[in-house]
Amino acid sequence: MIQVTRKDSKESLESLVRRFSRKVQQSGVIATAKQHQYFEKPTSKRERRLKAIIRRDRKNVKLKKIKLGQ
Numbered sequence: 001m002i003q004v005t006r007k008d009s010k011e012s013l014e015s016l017v018r019r020f021s022r023k024v025q026q027s028g029v030i031a032t033a034k035q036h037q038y039f040e041k042p043t044s045k046r047e048r049r050l051k052a053i054i055r056r057d058r059k060n061v062k063l064k065k066i067k068l069g070q
Helices: 013-027 027-034 042-068
Strands: none
Touching: 013 027
């Protein structure tokens, strides 16, 4: 759950809105809402997760090559 503090005495309305939107974005509420907006078949979900794992592994291999200087 997001914890938003109240407006400070000298804080402008724009900075309050900016701070609120940043906290909402960081919490991931909007991302999960967009993800659950439409039904996704279990097979599609599985494929998406597998592709993400493959992408992450390839990125790690690439970073290791750069660190090792190969």
